[in-house]
Amino acid sequence: MALYVYSKSRVDVCIPFAEKEEDCTVYVIKVTVGEVWWLVKQRYKNFDSLHQQLVLNHGLRKDLLPAKKILGNKDPEFIERRRSDLEIYLKKIVQFLEKALPLEVCSFFEFEEYEVYSLVRKMAAELYLNGETKILSGQTISMNPLQLHAVTQKIQLPRSPVEQLNREQDFAHVLDFLANIESLEIVGNRDFYRNSNLILNSLPYDLSAFKSLKHLCFNGANVSSLMCARSLRNNLETLSAHSCGLKTVIEVLVCDSVHKNLEVKIDSPYVWRELISLDLSENNLTEVSPAAVCLVPKLRRLWLNCNALETVANLSSLSALEALNLSNNRIRQVPNLHTKLGNVKSLFLAQNRLTSLDGLGKLYGLVTLDVRSNKIADLETIRPVAALPCLEELTLTGNPVTTVLDFRTKVLTMFGTRAGEINLDNEKAMQKELDTVAVLLALSNSAKKMVLK
């Protein structure tokens, strides 16, 4: 992003064109600071009020600004002449004042949107007013990569004279605020930022100022913009990354290393020691590598829904895993799932391509199973899960099997004496259903006895 350092930086301005906006002429100003440029639209009257302030506060000559004109000011020739005069005007004031651009000029050029010092000053002033309220409310704080990048830069830069004079704009307000945030969402963007040549997702930052962070969520951001995750690895409890285009889990866990091909090592410096919940839904994940799993030894909750996974593998070393969400993937089969994951209590496999629940018969700790909207057609393939001793919730809606005659009572009957405890498709069995189940059970029992005799 742009960096304007007192007495060092070069600022360039020009007015490439003027345009109509709501029946007014606006002059489009291109501001260039170093490598960064952006466009600002201003009407003549804004030039005029800027100039009045500059005359008042900085001793500029009154006649520097091209004069007002009331009549005929919509004539294209006139606008073109004025554009060129205003451009000369801006070039002059920038030339006069470049070493120490006054605040009025900075805000006329919208520095607070694109330039490190100005943006941080604006943040400080806002947080001076509402930082405490925001922290005390405990809400998740949303920030964009530009703000994070600005703070990261600012830490390495001298303080400016302005912030030394203005208590409200003290950088301390920003750092104090960041140090108290527990939950942060980073909202990225892949396009050009506003009317500039900046792309938010290409701006690097670190989060070392976030000393209390427990929950971090990347939203549409570039996870490798995070330059150092060292301190986060010891403190973070929840990590999420949505719509970040992730292809592998490791991408986010070692976001701050160029080498993504890690050995499988428990004592790796990349281990997330306190991480309990990892949510990577809405990406393009095709696999979970063994190396990734080793980096999150305490994980209890893993959300991988809305990805492109075709199999379930490598999760067995997550010994603390309790809840796994694999909904909305491309999973066709889950053979012997108990050999691939630990003792999970909740498993979500909705909206996949499963035709059978055969492989789930030994997940003895399972309490909740959601397999809605799969391709399960055969009632008998459900039987293995009916034997699971702890199962309390089973969701099968949206499968072809639910259209089978007397589907509910048939499934409930599979649970035998536990039928009354089961929440099937979000509904406990009704008394009428339980009566039918009892009759069916009695019948089958007597049938068995007959066979025995």
Next chain:
Amino acid sequence: MSAGPYNYSYIFKYIIIGDMGVGKSCLLHQFTEKKFMADCPHTIGVEFGTRIIEVAGQKIKLQIWDTAGQERFRAVTRSYYRGAAGALLVYDITRRSTYNHLSSWLSDARNLTNPNTVIFLIGNKSDLEAQRDVTYEEAKQFADENELLFIEASAKTGDNVEDAFLETAKKIYQNIQDGSLDLNAAESGVQHKPLQPGRNQPQNQPNPTKEGCAC
């Protein structure tokens, strides 16, 4: 409000200065987190920490700027002197060179802070007695000659770390009490807690927004 990071009535600003590797960041960490950070990376620019302490029954929030000792950040460090109420000047008792550089740090501090800034000299790493390179007496004499408060401390064991930060605050508080430090002056490094909207009316605070450049 009774607890949490916002229960205080004054803010005191500190800076920590001294050669690289003397343990500035470890002292800050020990003071704010009560832990020793063995593998502390060099500070890039500045670091920031706060802790609320109590002096004479008053809750005071210390805003501490920990600066980088590396030469390449000297301009950054210098820009943080202004407006500090307390300056902790740190050397490493096991490295004589860090002690020899004190006079240069001190002249920076004297030139760039206000005359009331309390300067506290800390001889850090007192746990490494066997490697001692600067005697207590020698440093004490330097401190006396320059009218500095002085203590030897260890960021590792935590020895005397609290004392250094608290003694500085007590001295600043005294200066406020006896009127030599003005709470409302922009650069005193002390202020009342900023009032938040929806609470009491903000008092008249100087808002010198008119002047200054934009950098």
